[in-house]
Amino acid sequence: MKRIASASAAGLLFGLGLAISGMTNPDKVLNFLDVAGSWDPSLAVVMGAALAISVPGFAWLRRRGRSFSGAALPEPPSARLDARLLAGSALFGIGWGIAGYCPGPALANLAQGSGEAVLFVVALLAGSQLARWAGPRNE
Amino acid sequence: MPTEFTPVSALIGGALIGLAATTLYAALGRIAGISGLLNQALEQTAERGWRVAFLLSLIAGAALWFVFGIDVPAPRRDFPLPWLIVAGLLVGFGTRLGNGCTSGHGICGLARLSKRSLVAVASFMACGAATVFVLRHLIGGIA
Numbered sequence: 382m383k384r385i386a387s388a389s390a391a392g393l394l395f396g397l398g399l400a401i402s403g404m405t406n407p408d409k410v411l412n413f414l415d416v417a418g419s420w421d422p423s424l425a426v427v428m429g430a431a432l433a434i435s436v437p438g439f440a441w442l443r444r445r446g447r448s449f450s451g452a453a454l455p456e457p458p459s460a461r462l463d464a465r466l467l468a469g470s471a472l473f474g475i476g477w478g479i480a481g482y483c484p485g486p487a488l489a490n491l492a493q494g495s496g497e498a499v500l501f502v503v504a505l506l507a508g509s510q511l512a513r514w515a516g517p518r519n520e
Numbered sequence: 521m522p523t524e525f526t527p528v529s530a531l532i533g534g535a536l537i538g539l540a541a542t543t544l545y546a547a548l549g550r551i552a553g554i555s556g557l558l559n560q561a562l563e564q565t566a567e568r569g570w571r572v573a574f575l576l577s578l579i580a581g582a583a584l585w586f587v588f589g590i591d592v593p594a595p596r597r598d599f600p601l602p603w604l605i606v607a608g609l610l611v612g613f614g615t616r617l618g619n620g621c622t623s624g625h626g627i628c629g630l631a632r633l634s635k636r637s638l639v640a641v642a643s644f645m646a647c648g649a650a651t652v653f654v655l656r657h658l659i660g661g662i663a
Contacts, residue, residue, distance in 0.1 A: 383547075384547070384548055384569075384570045385569055385570050385573045387543065387544070387547035387548060387570075388544060388547070388548065388570035388571070388573045388574040388577070389573045389574065389576075389577040390543060390577070391540045391541075391543040391544040391547070391552060391574060391577075392540070392573065392574035392575060392576065392577030392578040392580075392581065393540075393577040393578070393580060393581040393584075394536050394537075394539055394540035394543065394581060395536070395537055395540035395541070395552060395574075395577075395578050395581060395623075396577065396578035396579060396580060396581025396582035396583075396584075396585075397533075397536055397581035397582065397584060397585055398532075398533040398534065398535070398536030398537035398538075398539075398540060398581075399533065399537065399578075399581075399582055400533070400581070400582040400584075400585035400586060400589065400592075401529055401532055401533035401536065401585055401589065402529055402530050402532070402533020402534055402536075402537070403523075403526055403529055403530065403533070404533065405582060406523065406593050406596075407596055407599075408521045408522075408523050408596065409523045409526075411652055412522065412523050414645075414648045414649045414651070414652040415649075415652045415653070415656060416649055416653075417653055418652075418656055418657060419522040419523070421522075421523045421524070421525050422525055423523075423525055423526050423527070423529075423530040424530075426527050426530035426531055426534060427530045427531075427533055427534035427537065428534065428626060428627070429534065430530065430531045430532075430533075430534025430535045430537075430538060431534040431535065431537040431538035431541065431627045432538060432627065432630060432631060433534075433535070433538065434535055434538030434539050434541075434542055435538040435541045435542050435545075435627055435628065435630075435631035436630070436631045438538070438539075438541075438542030438545070438546070438631070439542065439545055439628075439631040439632055440631075442542075442545055442546055447549070448545065448546055448547060448548055448549030449546055449547050450547055450548055450549065452548060452549040452550075453549060454545070454549045455549065455550075455551065455632075457632075458629065458632050458633075458634030458635070458636055458637065459636060460635045460636070461636070462635070462636060462639055465617050465618065465619075466618050466619065466636055466639065466640055466643075467618075467643055468614075468617060468618070469613075469615065469616070469617030469618020469619065469640075470614065470618040470620075470625070470639075470640040470641075470643040470644045470647070471614070471618075471643050471644070471647045472610050472613055472614030472617065472618075472647075473610065473611055473614030473615050473618055473621060473644050473647075474614070474643060474644030474645065474646065474647025474648040474650075474651065475610050475614075475647050475648070475651045476606070476607040476608065476609070476610025476612075476613075476614060477607075477611060477622075477644060477647075477648045477651075478647065478648035478649065478650070478651025478652045479603055479606060479607035479610070479651060479655065479662075480599065480603065480604050480607035480608070480611075482607065482608075482611065483554075483611065483621050483622040483623075484554040484555045484558060484611065484615060484621045484622075484623070485554040485578070485621070485622065485623050487608075487611075488554065488575065488578055488579055489578060489579060489582035490582070490595060491579050492579045492580070492582040492583035492586055493583075493586045493595045494595070495595035495596070495597075496595075496597070497595065497596060497597065497599055497604060498595070500601065500604055500605065500608070501604055501605075501607065501608040501611075502608070503608070504604070504605045504606075504608025504609050504612065505608040505609075505611050505612035505615075506558075506562070506612060507608070507609060507612060508608060508609035508610060508611065508612025508613035508614075508616070509555070509558075509559055509612035509613065509615065509616045510612075511609070511612070511613055512612070512613040512614075512616035512617045513559075513616060
């Protein structure tokens with residue numbers, strides 16, 4: 382129950398932050414990516430502000446060693462770079478650059494009753510299943 | 521459509537996102553990566569509850585701002601649907617293959633000082649910018 386409550390609080394803050402920052406507006410995202418045109422640097426400020434909290438927060442928890450529920454923190458990230466990671470993030474970037482939605486803002490836009498967001502999320506889930514069944518396996 | 525640089529709301533919203541990611545990591549020891557949480561919420565039976573709670577609360581948090589916030593723009597409606605579907609397929613396929621999106625690699629992965637996440641962020645930012653450049657400046661728009 383405590384885990385559900387904590388996850389709900391985190392989700393609420395996350396969705397509120399996405400909406401307040403304007404990142405739920407796909408035009409703002411596309412304009413961030415449009416460095417040669419109508420550039421809007423807001424997304425860089427959003428990421429910078431988020432990291433200004435998460436970098437010291439995560440470092441403090443790493444020193445502490447455990448989460449507050451007693452659950453272990455995840456293993457330190459692997460440093461191995463592979464083709465899956467590179468191809469996957471490249472394809473994600475292309476899709477992001479076409480419509481201006483990444484998964485979080487697309488979900489948040491469901492709250493606005495955006496028909497676009499509904500269609501996008503359905504396509505996103507289909508793409509994810511495609512990669513699960515047809516994509517290269519994890520080694 | 522041009523948009524204005526909004527540094528204050530970007531700072532406030534960004535700080536809330538960072539706080540949210542830190543809260544989930546502190547409370548549960550979990551990474552707030554939306555693409556991964558969505559996949560796992562739909563596919564796993566174990567530990568599904570908190571993931572579903574997080575995702576539904578994310579939508580509720582955004583709804584709060586859409587209802588009570590100031591200067592909330594109306595949702596975009598005129599985007600060509602075939603392009604929207606192609607974009608969704610690519611984002612779903614790519615985030616599964618690359619194990620993360622803007623939140624998992626961008627906010628959490630970088631906070632964990634992950635070299636993989638740094639490479640992923642550089643890759644999706646560069647590919648996103650290149651795509652916008654091609655679509656807007658070489659082809660002249662898709663709408």
